[in-house]
Amino acid sequence: MDRTHRVRRRVAATACALALVLPLAACEALTPGSATAVPGPTAVPSSTAVPDGDVTLRLQFADAPLMVDALIAAFEKGHPGIDVEPQYKSFSDYVQNLRLTMTSDTAPDIAQYAVGMTDLAADGHVLDLAPWREAYGWDEAVPPVSLDQLTGGRTSEATGGRALFGVPAGLSMTGIYYNKELARRAGIEAPPKTLAEFEEQLAAAEDAGLTPLGVGALDSGGLHLWAALLNQLMPTDAYWDWVNGKKGATMENPAAIEASELIVEWGRKGYYNESANGTAQVDSTAQFAKGDSVFLINGNWAAGQLATAMGDRVGFFPMPGEKADSPTVASGFSVSYAVSSLSRHPEAAGVFLDFLTSPEAGQIISDNGFLPPNPDAVKKPTGVLADIADGHRRAVADDGITTFPDFAAPAMLDRLRSGVQKLIADRVTPADYLDSLQDEWEDHHGE
Amino acid sequence: MASRPPVVEGAPRSRERRVRGRSRWRGYVYVLPALAVYLVFAVLPALHTAYLSLFEWDGVTLGDWVGLDNYAEIFQDPILRRSVVNALVLVVFFSFVPIVLGLLSTGLLARHRRPGMGAYRFLFMLPQVVPLVAVGVTWRWLYGDDGVVNQALRAVGLDGAARAWLGDFDAALVAVGLVGTWVLSGLCMMLFLSGVQKVDPSLYEAARIDGAGPVREFTAVTLPHLRGELAVAMTVTTVAALASFDIVYVTTNGGPGEQTTVPGLLVYRLAFSEGKVGLAAALAVVLGCLILAIVYLINRLSRSES
Numbered sequence: 070m071d072r073t074h075r076v077r078r079r080v081a082a083t084a085c086a087l088a089l090v091l092p093l094a095a096c097e098a099l100t101p102g103s104a105t106a107v108p109g110p111t112a113v114p115s116s117t118a119v120p121d122g123d124v125t126l127r128l129q130f131a132d133a134p135l136m137v138d139a140l141i142a143a144f145e146k147g148h149p150g151i152d153v154e155p156q157y158k159s160f161s162d163y164v165q166n167l168r169l170t171m172t173s174d175t176a177p178d179i180a181q182y183a184v185g186m187t188d189l190a191a192d193g194h195v196l197d198l199a200p201w202r203e204a205y206g207w208d209e210a211v212p213p214v215s216l217d218q219l220t221g222g223r224t225s226e227a228t229g230g231r232a233l234f235g236v237p238a239g240l241s242m243t244g245i246y247y248n249k250e251l252a253r254r255a256g257i258e259a260p261p262k263t264l265a266e267f268e269e270q271l272a273a274a275e276d277a278g279l280t281p282l283g284v285g286a287l288d289s290g291g292l293h294l295w296a297a298l299l300n301q302l303m304p305t306d307a308y309w310d311w312v313n314g315k316k317g318a319t320m321e322n323p324a325a326i327e328a329s330e331l332i333v334e335w336g337r338k339g340y341y342n343e344s345a346n347g348t349a350q351v352d353s354t355a356q357f358a359k360g361d362s363v364f365l366i367n368g369n370w371a372a373g374q375l376a377t378a379m380g381d382r383v384g385f386f387p388m389p390g391e392k393a394d395s396p397t398v399a400s401g402f403s404v405s406y407a408v409s410s411l412s413r414h415p416e417a418a419g420v421f422l423d424f425l426t427s428p429e430a431g432q433i434i435s436d437n438g439f440l441p442p443n444p445d446a447v448k449k450p451t452g453v454l455a456d457i458a459d460g461h462r463r464a465v466a467d468d469g470i471t472t473f474p475d476f477a478a479p480a481m482l483d484r485l486r487s488g489v490q491k492l493i494a495d496r497v498t499p500a501d502y503l504d505s506l507q508d509e510w511e512d513h514h515g516e
Numbered sequence: 517m518a519s520r521p522p523v524v525e526g527a528p529r530s531r532e533r534r535v536r537g538r539s540r541w542r543g544y545v546y547v548l549p550a551l552a553v554y555l556v557f558a559v560l561p562a563l564h565t566a567y568l569s570l571f572e573w574d575g576v577t578l579g580d581w582v583g584l585d586n587y588a589e590i591f592q593d594p595i596l597r598r599s600v601v602n603a604l605v606l607v608v609f610f611s612f613v614p615i616v617l618g619l620l621s622t623g624l625l626a627r628h629r630r631p632g633m634g635a636y637r638f639l640f641m642l643p644q645v646v647p648l649v650a651v652g653v654t655w656r657w658l659y660g661d662d663g664v665v666n667q668a669l670r671a672v673g674l675d676g677a678a679r680a681w682l683g684d685f686d687a688a689l690v691a692v693g694l695v696g697t698w699v700l701s702g703l704c705m706m707l708f709l710s711g712v713q714k715v716d717p718s719l720y721e722a723a724r725i726d727g728a729g730p731v732r733e734f735t736a737v738t739l740p741h742l743r744g745e746l747a748v749a750m751t752v753t754t755v756a757a758l759a760s761f762d763i764v765y766v767t768t769n770g771g772p773g774e775q776t777t778v779p780g781l782l783v784y785r786l787a788f789s790e791g792k793v794g795l796a797a798a799l800a801v802v803l804g805c806l807i808l809a810i811v812y813l814i815n816r817l818s819r820s821e822s
Binding site for chain 2: 100101102164165168169172185192286287288342343344345346347348352356479480482483486487488490491494496497
């Protein structure tokens with residue numbers, strides 16, 4: 070084959086490729102994404118009248134399938150006209166497709182609230198339920214702190230009060246579990262009243278030759294510990310502003326430096342399980358149940374497993390504050406449900422959401438290991454579950470349930486996870502770590 | 517890609533040229549179905565990715581044309597740059613070590629025809645048959661606190677060396693790399709062993725009569741015959757290293773810190789969790805170009821030697 074021929078052919082191929090790409094670049098219609106106008110926040114009507122005839126609601130969710138099935142069964146028994154069709158997705162699948170799902174024409178009527186829902190609410194893809202706060206009496210049935218997590222930091226255009234983009238079913242909260250036998254061996258008599266006392270107890274455990282604190286930092290355990298310390302040191306309002314993306318909010322502040330420094334210091338003192346960065350939360354829980362550490366940072370979702378494995382030998386307390394009379398502040402979130410603005414039966418969805426606040430639903434939620442929104446309506450739990458319920462009650466009374474820090478931006482989870490891993494291993498300064506978080510925050514919230 | 521039918525050399529006369537022209541077109545008709553499939557499922561998606569890389573796009577709402585900004589970000593963002601360096605380190609474990617091990621075992625096994633070579637090849641092939649996700653999960657256990665690796669170290673008194681391999685800032689990348697070594701060594705051995713079977717046994721005999729020892733025999737007879745297999749092994753393993761995703765995702769998810777973050781993992785994260793489809797596409801394009809360049813280099817080297 071002669072050379073000029075080959076060269077000519079190559080030139081032709083390049084020209085073809087360019088000819089294909091150039092008009093694409095020039096053509097507006099081929100810009101990726103849909104240009105549909107964003108309607109802005111949309112509210113439900115204040116009426117709660119249930120439509121006649123048979124209605125089917127599609128419910129898409131990612132957490133606690135057993136609880137959802139039980140809730141639906143109980144609901145349908147009381148409301149024969151409304152069918153709820155559950156569509157379960159694995160959590161990562163659900164979160165990754167949430168935007169696409171909720172902006173598509175086939176959006177489910179009801180969807181579990183997750184990271185990214187705030188943006189969808191701002192664009193009007195999920196309904197503002199604020200008018201039903203009064204109509205259904207949700208402000209009385211649900212502790213305000215649980216509804217505050219679901220306002221997206223917005224004011225409702227329909228009522229002028231706080232917006233509402235979801236209704237909680239089960240609540241969650243993080244805190245510290247402790248092994249009562251090991252604690253006694255280290256001379257620890259009772260849960261600490263202050264953060265300083267907790268540090269003394271960690272030191273006592275270390276002195277007794279035990280591993281003081283189990284952390285599963287391979288996934289989210291590290292960021293739960295960081296958030297728990299941050300909750301005690303940073304003003305709750307400032308924290309909320311940051312997570313909600315309020316203009317001017319920043320994580321580069323002295324309190325956050327102090328919290329991050331504690332993580333580093335505890336690492337230097339050898340308070341964590343040696344392989345914290347290589348241990349997943351589930352594994353750290355299993356190791357704690359075997360008696361590998363005196364304390365464990367985790368959430369109430371681990372309570373069922375620990376109660377079964379350890380019985381009376383395990384207790385729980387929320388991370389203590391700086392002073393004995395400091396308010397109880399803990400991070401947590403709820404398994405909550407939002408309503409799509411494309412739903413043809415928002416009133417029926419409202420009936421279902423209202424059912425979630427009922428005592429009957431509360432009992433189902435409690436039986437499935439979550440904290441019911443209204444704890445007074447259910448049977449008193451025992452053992453470690455009672456500790457958690459008690460801690461939660463104190464936090465709710467102090468208005469001290471904050472959301473998880475990764476809700477600040479879609480990419481925040483990765484920054485937090487890898488950042489806390491570096492803090493634990495003493496590989497980053499607290500200032501640089503907070504700087505990386507703030508960079509991500511500004512990237513998302515645009516400043 | 518479409519290759520032209522062999523061209524008849526000689527003085528072209530007009531009739532011949534017509535026939536030649538017609539048969540050339542007929543040749544294209546034969547490759548058309550394959551070409552169409554290739555265009556629709558490989559070339560167009562690649563072009564589309566390149567096109568998307570010029571936008572800032574969250575995957576849903578209207579994208580913004582940003583030109584080459586995404587590429588600029590790749591070369592400025594320390595995490596993205598870090599990921600490329602990590603991938604290049606993985607090349608050592610995914611490509612270099614397996615090839616050396618493969619050559620070594622081939623040198624040992626090739627000198628004499630032994631019964632049961634088929635069984636060896638079957639055993640070496642086994643890691644290829646196991647899904648990489650299962651491989652990753654299994655190795656996570658092996659590397660765990662009380663995993664087999666640490667148990668073995670403690671059993672021989674090396675308690676100090678035991679650690680959570682995947683959670684250790686200094687050890688994690690090596691630990692992940694060794695998983696790749698385990699997976700790909702078998703592939704290399706198998707390739708080389710089957711390559712050696714093509715070698716005429718009389719060549720070994722001749723070498724031995726000439727007084728060659730095992731080393732000389734390997735360099736003079738075995739190695740030259742394996743050039744083609746070497747090129748294939750290098751290409752396959754290098755691509756596996758640079759495009760690695762599953763093993764890292766399952767074992768460390770890029771941690772601790774960014775010690776094991778690789779481009780493939782970031783492409784996935786940026787596109788699907790972080791809503792930065794344009795940046796993900798740009799990173800994918802850069803990764804693709806890097807792989808193509810290296811593969812081109814390998815092919816060029818192996819050809820020029822022959």
